[in-house]
Amino acid sequence: MVKYQAVRGTKDILPAEAAHFQALEKAARGLFERFGFEEIRTPTFETVDLFQRSLGETTDVVQKEMYVFEDRGGRKLALRPEGTAGVVRAFIEHHLSQTSPFCKLFYIGPMFRAERPQAGRYREFWQTGAEYFGNAAPEADAELLLLVQTLFRQLGLKEAHLKINSLGDAKCRPQYLAALTAHIQGILPTLCEDCQRRALKNPLRVLDCKIDGPKLTHVPTIDKFWCDACRPHFEKVQDLLKQAGGVFDVVPRLVRGLDYYTRTVFEITSSALGAQDALAAGGRYDQLVKELGGPDVPALGFAMGMERVIQAIQAGNPSAAIKRLPQLKIFVAAVGEETAQQASLLLNELRLDSRLIQKDIQVEGGYFGKKLGAQLQLADKSGAAYVIILGEDEIKQKKVTLKSLQTGLQETLEKSHLIPHLLSLDAQKSLD
Numbered sequence: 551m552v553k554y555q556a557v558r559g560t561k562d563i564l565p566a567e568a569a570h571f572q573a574l575e576k577a578a579r580g581l582f583e584r585f586g587f588e589e590i591r592t593p594t595f596e597t598v599d600l601f602q603r604s605l606g607e608t609t610d611v612v613q614k615e616m617y618v619f620e621d622r623g624g625r626k627l628a629l630r631p632e633g634t635a636g637v638v639r640a641f642i643e644h645h646l647s648q649t650s651p652f653c654k655l656f657y658i659g660p661m662f663r664a665e666r667p668q669a670g671r672y673r674e675f676w677q678t679g680a681e682y683f684g685n686a687a688p689e690a691d692a693e694l695l696l697l698v699q700t701l702f703r704q705l706g707l708k709e710a711h712l713k714i715n716s717l718g719d720a721k722c723r724p725q726y727l728a729a730l731t732a733h734i735q736g737i738l739p740t741l742c743e744d745c746q747r748r749a750l751k752n753p754l755r756v757l758d759c760k761i762d763g764p765k766l767t768h769v770p771t772i773d774k775f776w777c778d779a780c781r782p783h784f785e786k787v788q789d790l791l792k793q794a795g796g797v798f799d800v801v802p803r804l805v806r807g808l809d810y811y812t813r814t815v816f817e818i819t820s821s822a823l824g825a826q827d828a829l830a831a832g833g834r835y836d837q838l839v840k841e842l843g844g845p846d847v848p849a850l851g852f853a854m855g856m857e858r859v860i861q862a863i864q865a866g867n868p869s870a871a872i873k874r875l876p877q878l879k880i881f882v883a884a885v886g887e888e889t890a891q892q893a894s895l896l897l898n899e900l901r902l903d904s905r906l907i908q909k910d911i912q913v914e915g916g917y918f919g920k921k922l923g924a925q926l927q928l929a930d931k932s933g934a935a936y937v938i939i940l941g942e943d944e945i946k947q948k949k950v951t952l953k954s955l956q957t958g959l960q961e962t963l964e965k966s967h968l969i970p971h972l973l974s975l976d977a978q979k980s981l982d
Contacts, residue, residue: 559664559673570860571676575658577704578678578854584901585697586914586932587654587680592636594660598628604635604838606752606809610744615663629662634810634835634851635842637681642844650931651924652684652917658856672857679832679853683839685916686848688783689894691814691834692790693916696898698818698830698852699796707820707862710829712797714816715772715804716784717754720837722777723812727753729770754805771802780813787814790891794898810835814850820858822865829862830854878976881929882915883922885941890918893940896950900938903969909976930955936975938968 556562563571579589598618605612617629630636637655640646646653658678665673680697682690695712702710718726730753738746745762748755757763776784791798798816806815815833832852839847880900884893893915900906900913914932917925922939929937939951939960950968953960963971 557673561672561674567860570863571856574705574856574859574863575678578656578658578701580910581697581701581704582656582680584907584912585654585693586912586916587656587682590637590640590655590657591659592630592633592640592657594662595627595629596636596639598626600635600639600842601628601631604638604810604842605632609752609755609809611663615665617662617664631663632661633657633659633677633679633853634681634838637851638839638842638844638849641681641683641847642839642842647683647845647847650684650928651920652682652928654680654682656680671855676856677853678856679851681849681851683847683849685850685919686836687890687919688786688814689790689890689916689918691783691787691850692794692796692894693898694832694850694852695787695791695798695816696794696796696902698816698832698854699798700902701854702818702829702859705859705863707822707829707859709821710862711799711819711821712816713801713804713819714787714798714814715801716776716780716813717805717811717815717833718772718776718780719812722775722780723772726770726772726775729775730754730756733769752809757803757805766803769803773800773802783813790894793895795902806831806833810838810841812836816852818854820862822862828855829858877910878972878979879912879914879932879934880972881925881932881934881937882913883925883929883937883939884918885922885939887918889940889942889945892945893918896938896940900969900972905969905973909973911972911976926953926955935979936972 601616602612611631616631618626620626637657641653656679659676660674661677662674682694699712717723731749734749734753734756738749741756742759742761745756745759757766757769788800804815804817811833813834817831818829819827820829821827830852834850836848839845839849882893882897884890897913897915906913914934917928926937934955937953937955939953944950948965949962950965951960951962
């Protein structure tokens with residue numbers, strides 16, 4: 551009798567381990583919903599060209615790791631090696647930019663890469679991730695980073711370490727690439743075969759090399775080359791994170807292995823995993839939607855390796871949080887550009903308040919670049935019951951305006967009374 555086994559690099563998720571996946575999925579779904587993200591499910595295979603155009607011809611994923619095949623019609627297809635490309639394709643194909651100026655999507659599913667199996671890394675592996683379309687403001691970067699860090703805190707992974715950097719944009723990155731290429735040319739014979747090939751086509755990938763990357767301690771860093779738009783953007787992201795209680799390190803040599811990233815990039819690592827320490831990674835990709843044939847829409851996102859996160863959880867043995875569906879939805883709006891930062895801080899304060907989390911009160915907002923009327927329309931479309939409005943007068947008086955979208959009535963509250971009042975509204979809703 552032939553003894554069949556799982557293909558090398560794949561694994562069966564048996565009931566005991568499946569319980570860990572379920573707990574992680576519930577925690578992630580609950581937090582995504584609190585931050586206003588909706589689920590999307592894309593096919594597990596796409597055309598090869600989609601990944602070649604989005605990920606980059608010179609990336610290891612495209613050159614070495616994709617599972618490529620032809621179907622009966624002779625179409626060249628590939629099992630998805632990551633989730634962003636398929637979500638962006640769906641965003642364009644279904645004209646989601648016409649539905650709303652902002653679109654927040656999350657996904658959970660298997661990915662496939664033909665790479666050497668290692669601890670916590672498989673050829674079929676599971677990811678959960680999120681993509682945020684339409685918001686170019688640094689507040690969106692900070693929001694996504696706080697979402698990721700909050701998830702790991704809720705899972706009990708206190709040693710999870712957030713690293714951030716900015717890769718610049720089309721204006722300043724070419725100058726950095728020229729300086730980096732010139733430096734690498736001077737040491738080219740000492741580099742591995744892969745890095746010698748990457749040096750001319752994509753020198754950033756040399757910094758990401760597991761063999762040569764750690765040795766390159768004297769290469770130029772991109773922070774010396776940021777332009778007048780990228781530098782304040784990244785500084786604002788850092789400032790927002792600090793004010794909201796985010797903990798992070800700026801790592802000027804941090805790059806990502808995929809070509810589509812611009813400006814903010816990040817990764818979360820854990821000392822519990824040894825050499826393969828990455829738990830999640832992502833960043834901003836403002837040009838990708840346009841490059842794939844869609845509208846000129848900025849975007850950012852991240853992906854988290856579920857096997858690695860579960861491995862880190864089991865190493866520390868904390869219990870994963872399980873969330874229920876939100877009962878009450880609140881929307882935060884701002885009047886005027888000057889109030890955006892205070893409104894952003896209030897939004898994150900409410901989302902992270904333990905009393906509101908316990909009652910599953912969902913808080914949405916962050917679209918402060920729009921006029922108040924447009925924000926109210928977004929609030930109504932999101933299903934919010936109430937809108938918290940923050941203007942210059944409210945900030946001066948340390949108050950907020952709370953508007954009911956059902957009755958149109960609004961009231962002014964002391965900011966210190968806001969959360970108790972929201973809890974009373976939730977209690978009243980439960981009685982209704």
